[in-house]
Amino acid sequence: MNALAWLEPLRSSVPELDTDAWAALERFDTALDEFHRASPVPEDAAARSSWLLGLRHDLASAGHRAPSGPGRPMWQTLAQFLAGARDLDLRDCTGAGHGAMVLTHAPAAVASAWEQRLLAGDLIGIAATERRGGSRIREITTQARLSNGGQWRLTGEKCWVSRLTEAAAFVTFIRDPDGRISAVLVGADDPRLERDVIEPSGLGGWGWGVLRLHDLPINPAEALLGTPGSGLEIFHQHFARFRPLVTATALGTAAGIHGLVADILAARRDAGLPRIRDNALITLGRTHAEITAALLTTLTTSRLAAAGHPQAGLLARLGKAAGVDTAARAISDLAPLIGAAGYRRSHPIAKARADLTGLLYADGIHDSLYRSGGISLLGSPAKNRPSRLASVACTRA
Ligand SMILES: Cc1cc2nc3c(=O)[nH]c(=O)nc-3n(C[C@H](O)[C@H](O)[C@H](O)COP(=O)(O)OP(=O)(O)OC[C@H]3O[C@@H](n4cnc5c(N)ncnc54)[C@H](O)[C@@H]3O)c2cc1C
Incomplete structure (x- = not known):
């Protein structure tokens, strides 16, 4: 079962995509097949990195991008699924990615220049x-100090940064000169930027x-995103939209492995294996249902995030964790069905x-x-709000 076949039954769940948009997804799928055939081996990190960036440019110049309007987040979510089905490394092969923060929050001229580049x-x-822990963004220490002519000078260290050598710029979260968390755009070619690549x-x-x-x-007149001190708001708004894309890519990867395992089992059956055992059939069926359900949730989250729904951030956080867990568990369960062959590093x-x-x-x-x-589901403590437990107790009394 190829990646597109997973999406076909979901068409009615994505009314934002018209026939042209589905045809564009099919063309994108075909292009991915062609390009992916030429991928260097994963062990050759340098060749792989330049191939991935080249692929992104090639797909862009061939016009593989989401349509404008309400179909945009839906198309991008499904495109990520198709890309992930080939290889999780293709997670940034189309779309604005983290650049979406620049398009939304940079000054108009900067945003428009970056739109062309993206x-x-x-x-x-x-x-x-940062070293103090990525799960505690409120504690970042990278500092901007005020310098001549209103410039800011940034000093600090960021760790575990992806796209380290390929990105043309980084949206960087810092403390502004007044100590507030702000987001700024830093060009990647500045000589005062140092990189340490980690394997x-x-x-x-x-x-x-x-x-x-x-x-x-x-x-800051050009590099600051949003207003001073709006860093956390930008971070949370961005990740409400970005996490569903990550989740769709992970689910695509699980779907790709599902297809591969199913093909191998079908080939064994056709080659005369007396019967495919029930545990294999059950795993195939259950993981298919789990991946599909998680993808539908992900589409809903993308839709709500694009509409600015108040629950979108919550669904994106939970959906990313649960969706990626679903994908990881599916692959773990599917892997033994083809035996040691799947354990080879290659x-x-x-x-x-x-x-x-x-x-x-x-x-x-x-x-x-x-x-x-x-924490969000528990709600904030409300001293004056009668608790549901209290009202249940009163009713019983
Ligand atoms: C492949 C990869 C790509 C990445 N790409 C990027 C990127 O492009 N840009 C970027 O900025 N970051 C990136 N990261 C970093 C990623 O966002 C962080 O790893 C993540 O946010 C968790 O932060 P941490 O690793 O520092 O762990 P920590 O925040 O140190 O958390 C480690 C553990 O400690 C727990 N913990 C936290 N506080 C407490 C406490 N008070 N008591 C007890 N336990 C606690 C956490 O829940 C967690 O279980 C990437 C990471 C990976 C692995």
Whole structure:
């Protein structure tokens, strides 16, 4: 079952996409097949990184992009699923990605210049995490100090940053000169930006590691996103839209492995295996249902995030954790069905497992996301609001 076949039965759940938009997804799917055939081996990190960036540019120049209007987030979510079905490393092969923060919050002239660059395939990274812990963004210490002519000078260190060597700029979360958390755009070619590349155990497609800012000058009139002190708001609004895209990519990867395992089992049956055991059939059926259900939830979350629904952030946090967990569990359950062959380092199953492990941390570590969701679901303490438990007690009395 190829990746598009997973989407076909979901058409009626995505009324925002018309026939042209579905045809564009089909063309995108075909292009992915062609390009992916030429992918360098994952072990060759340098070749792989430049191939991925080249792929992004090639897809952009061939016009593979989401339509404008309400179909945009739906198309992008499904495109991420199709990309993930080939390889989780393709998670940034189309779309604005983290550049969406620039398009939404940068001054108009800066946003418009970046729109052209992103449309042409350039990539923007995000630098938020620090040594004190990525799950505590409120505690960041990267500091901007006021300098001559109203410039800001940035000093600090960001860690575990993805797209480290490929991004043309980074949306960087800092403390502004008044100590508030703000988001600024930092050009990647500034000589005061230092990078330390670290070898990851999965998700090795893009460069990954440490980004140091050494008294790096920026002009806040151009580089500041939103207003001073709006960093947290920008972060949360962005991740409400971005996390469903990450989730769809992970689910695509699980669907890709599902298809591969199903093909191998079908080939064994056709080659004369007396029967496919029930445990294999049950796993195929259950994981198909789980991946489909999670994808439908993800589409809903993308839709709500684009509409600015007040619950979108909550659904995106919980949906990312639960959706990526679903994908990781599906691959874990499917892997043994084809035996040791899938344990070879070069096998797509081995790669998918290692890559998905990275997504358990990237874009929000899962215990933190679930915990933060739990806090939201509990609501804030309301001393004056009669509790439901109290009213139940009164009724019984
Ligand atoms: C492949 C990959 C790509 C990434 N890409 C980027 C990127 O592009 N840009 C970027 O900025 N970051 C990136 N990250 C970092 C990622 O966002 C962080 O790993 C994530 O936010 C968790 O932060 P942390 O690793 O520092 O863990 P921590 O925040 O240190 O959390 C580790 C554990 O400690 C727990 N914990 C936190 N506080 C407490 C407490 N008070 N008591 C007890 N336990 C606690 C957490 O819940 C968690 O279980 C990436 C990470 C990976 C693995």
